[in-house]
Amino acid sequence: MTAPGTSRRSLLVGAGLMGAAAAGLATASPASAAAPETAAPASAALPELHGPWRPDTEDQRFTLVVMPDTQYMFDGDAIHPAPIEASFRYLLANAEDDNIVFMAHLGDLTQNGQAGEFAAIGEAFTVLDTHQVPYSVLAGNHDINSGKDDQRGPSPYLDVFGPQRFRGASSFGGASPDGYNTWHSFRAAGREWLVLALDWRPSAAGIAWARKVVADHPTSPVILTTHEIVGANNYGDEAQLSDFGQQLWDELIDGSDQIFLTLNGHFWPPARTVKTNAAGHDTHLHITNYQDRYYGGAAMIRLYRFDLARNTIDVDTISPWILGQAADSLNELQRQEIELTGPQDRFSLDIDFTERFSGFAPVAPRPGRPVGRMLIPGTVAYWRFDGSHDTDRVQDLTGRGNDLVKQALPGAADSALTWSDQYHPDQPGHASLYFGGDKDGSGPHGAYLRTVDSAPLNAATFAAGYTFETYLKLPADWDGNRNAWSAILSRWGMSGEAGKTGGDPQEPVVTLSLSGGAELQWCVYPVDLTTSVTNWGHLLPLNAWWHVAVVNDGRHTTMYVDGCPVVRNPATVNHGLTSLGGPWLLGGYEYNGKIDQIMHGFIGDVRITDRALSPREFMNA
Template identity: 35%
Template sequence: MHGAPTLSLCSIAMKNLFCCVLLACALTACGGSDDDAPVSDLPTTQPGDPATPPTGEETPAEPEAPVDVPKTYSSFVLPVLPDTQFYSRYNRNIFISQTQWIADHATQLQVPMVLHLGDIVDQAGQNAEWVGADAALKVLEDAKISYSILPGNHDTSNWNQWDDQRTPANEPYLTWFPRSRQETSATFGGMDSTGYNTWHTFTAQGQKFLVLALSWKPSAQTRAWANQVLADNPTLPTILTTHQLITIQDGNAIDPADDAGSGAALWNDVIAPNPQIFLTINGHYHGAAHRVQQNNAGLDVIQVLADYQMDTDGGNGYLRLMEFDLARNTIETYTFSSWLRSKPEAERSYIDEIELADAPDSFTVNMDFKARFSGFNPDFAVPETAGNASYIADAKALVDAANYVLPADPRKPAADDDDYVKVPETSAHWRFVRPSGVAAGDPVQPDAAGEIPDASGKGNPLQRQIVTASNGVTNNAQLNQMVWSDSHHPFSAAKGSICMEGTRELNGDPRIVNFLQTLGGAPLNTETFTGGYTVEAIVRVDGFTEARHRWAKILAQTTRRNQVPGWRHNEEPDGSSVILGISSLKEAQWEVVPNNTATVNQAHFTNWSHELPGETWQHIAVVSDGLNTDMYVEGVKVLRNASGGIGMGVDPAGRAWRVGAGTSGGTLHYGFNGCINEIRLVAKALPPAQWLTARPAQP
């Protein structure tokens, strides 16, 4: 935050001789004290004044009137809208809150234009999502606020096609954002022949800037077009926006390994060779990061990633402001929610932070603009004097985080290992606490020697199985790949866990699947939960990579889908009928073939969480009231839930449940990599006050 300089009344007045004389007549000489002589021989009292104070007491000086110092700025602000796909699909009001906030404050913050990073919608073929996005962006249009927009992978009908390979008739993006709509923006400069790529110019602080907005998978044709735009505007500092460019790993901005959107080609062909491009902004990869790279001329290029779609409610309304202070040579970024202020306090959770005030979400990067641009624009001018205010400071005052009520986390640590709510309807409960006489790090023994008891008392113990091959497929499972640990969730009463290795085949290495399963004849093997259920799993996902760990299973029923009575679908008939797993995007996934599969049109019903943080304990609860099924992660309801499925479909003959693995076509697969603290299945819907992370009510 840039503070205003401290100015005394006299220092301001001295800038104006007449003002100083008036002050001298009214008060005392500038710089004087209470003991100074009077400024004139005029009487110290006038008719009607109160009596003179007793001798020896000075007349108190009148307080100086506050001086309203006008705010001055040497900067401008660009709002950034990261992936809005889930707002368009599930709750357009969040998207509208973002554009309405910008519209309400654009004049105050001197916003020249807004930047959208793509993935406008989640499903390009669903017209209702485009209607939702259209409503949000019309807020900007009605307020006469310019914006750039571009298609992300979710906005296209075929993610694998270059932008010049798409069939225009199959692309709703071109229908909803044609040239005739985009050119109404005052900043619009032009569009390429595909209709997916545009350029804009804006003027701020007396200087002109260029924005290139480039599509998902920009083709060689598009990259050549972008180079021509730059050549036609050779003196303009340029910001390049696109959907995919840099990603994040272990908190650091890196080049993506998959490069599905061809960010490498964009860097090599457009960004690195062109000194004009000083900033790139992209979405697509979940999270936030930034870095500074050097282009071919050795000049800095700031690269920024922002994508909040995996936060609560598809992003919690988080948007970014980027303030470019040309005198201070800084780019300051501030991320906050336009939505949460309107969310009733009773509906807020303890993670609904109205601002993300720290890096990597809010940060400042230095850039000497005049020096950076001197090679192509030697006449680029910056304000001679830095302003005494900042627009981001003004925005923070509008957000008013200090007066936002954030609920406290209601959960409390357990006093002992018995400090949890026992539920009579519990069907099975496995608490992975190392037995007496076993040390942390010791392997979980196979078969009866390492049996995990069922704390419900319903007779569903687990035993470890070490299987070295399944249907001719090698499984490189080893005894020491599943071990006891004392690590556990901070709000679990079970003070321990089992940690296991699991991976898919990769680069010639065999798969590794370590698991436990129920025994033949266990009551749980035939239970269908038609009256509702609650499935809780407390897990920690470790060392996740998509290549090795996608679709890993925490819990799976070994019934195949086509073994569920009434099955009449074609989708993955050999897959497990019930699974709780980790998706390719590290989301928690609950997928079930319901008991009423014969009468529903869906092959399965699926709940998806946000991206789970790695190396951190997470409590997952899946709660079904018999028809509607909701998932919660760390006590917070996820956005993507399901309804219409009743119970869990299983083979009436009874099939085992597995912990840490699933099956594919009857073959052992999808080994989980991480630790498991507890798993519990209950034959009714439970409220949060009865979950494993809650404490029993005190009498």
């Protein structure tokens, strides 16, 4: 959160971006749009790094930086490296905070492909080499003889950015024999990712080489970069494949399921589209190019912020060169280019990475765990449903006799309580029970389970603490109007009968229920209080599996969802659970001495212990 009176620019300057002024680099002013003839070397005003470039390779959040056409800044004797140097300083200054893992240039590094132009931009790139920043470049049509494919032979581009430049880089994988196509890799979110950097016009041999690179890394997601694939006529239009882009799609992208994102420059304005490949999966195709804008795009960069935990890529477009200048020195055109916020410049992509990569890198489900491993010290009841499809009686696997028996309401169909092969990915037992209950004007419908009359659990008060755990999923048709206040687990017995005077005398003494908004509610009457204590969870999205745990350490009760504590955990000191000797109900809720609602959804493994567990001891740990 930015403090009042603090600008975004001041934050970036504080991060080491005030390079244009501090280093004596080019700054355009209203009086002069051109850079001074003398510019500081690329190494000036670099931020201090703590050791070598070392992103967090296991973090589910990481950033890929993309730089499109920089040709107008390296045009004959009009050499203006300041913007690109500022962008490189941004990478260095924000490497750790943004977890930047790679930078990809999209070609047209220079305007004319001349040796002097390449010498200048090659010098600018030494900043990244010095700090071992992984990056890729590729030849655009202005960098080489564009009338020939990658068999064109020697060029100033190869002299400066050929494979020899990358030989010592750990991210460099290799190059095609001609040197114009390269592949690179980086590790992020616990896996290897590939970047294919293809020439302006890869030959048939170049395409075959690219196919082999992909085939040699069969489980790696691939980002394909080249200078031309898609374009758009007007800002806001959906991107369309160019003629060459269609050829590349037909010969490489469509049949390579690993290629999930393509990036190109060349055309403007920026645009994007999504195409379905031969495997039935989405491929995102993006064009980003700002050379048509003020100062040739000022070496703008696009930040692709991957977040695999959220299944999202958030995209931003900024000009570090302009951001790093003092506000009072900016001319009118610069002020418009600081940060681009149009829908083609700042946007988010929703990608279910697990599903998208399932065709080549499926995530194996966690193996089931034997019952014995789950019977940790203090376990007083454990029910799971993978050993039998019987819904009439479920055995307590602790051997303590807390077995469950089916109770069907009048008129309940066989489908009211059924066995299911669905389960939470981290669940020890690979099965669940489906409860098809609901409630309308005529009352509740369905079937539930209850502990047998002789179950020791019926009398337990958990004076020293407890942990109740279960897995659940609410189906897509869960409806708060029909399914509200159903219980996942509850205890028979009204609070009024137990002498509790501080709440609803007709509600049960213990219940783990769901509100009309699909919020979890642990409402209990402790043995030492005359009123109830309630923990509230947040709204649970439908059609998703969740692990829920409620823990009491003898003084306080904490609810966890997927191992994370919720916000509404009361500070009330309490211990124990009131018992009237009645049964525990799985999937059933009693009110005023009768069944009032039946669960609508799936319940997986259920474990109860008579002590407080830490999250690392939960069933999903």
